[in-house]
Amino acid sequence: KPIFVLNGPNLNMLGKREPGIYGGKTLADVEQECAAVAAELGLTVEFRQSNHEGVLIDWMHEAGERASAVAINAGAFTHTSIALHDAIKAISVPVVELHISNVHAREEFRHHSMIAPACKGIICGFGTQSYVLALHALKTTIA
């Protein structure tokens, strides 16, 4: 089964969006890197992005049926979405929360994650390498 790599709001703007914080790579670049790393690890990934909370929730439910694990950068929904927390709780596959930036070194409103208690673990602050680290983390988790 594939690993779902799910991306939330505004991540389609990666590369153009606050490059001082998020870097210059586009989401397509990150997708390519994830595919390459997954291949090295003997995994496959399905990489998706949506700006809509309900779509991410539907994908989480789908992951419960079709995925071996999930890596999610939920963007700002991280800090607000009880519904995403509940969706993660509703499935039995491991979910890793990831962030490009170190959310704890930024504004106070980014310090709390609604989804963290429902996740297996969290990776943040390593730039777009956070995605690669999440795949490695999930590889050892599902092994």
Ligand code: DQA
């Ligand atoms: C983010 C951090 C969030 O606080 C922010 O809302 C994002 C991106 C990150 O990857 O660093 O959209 O999840």
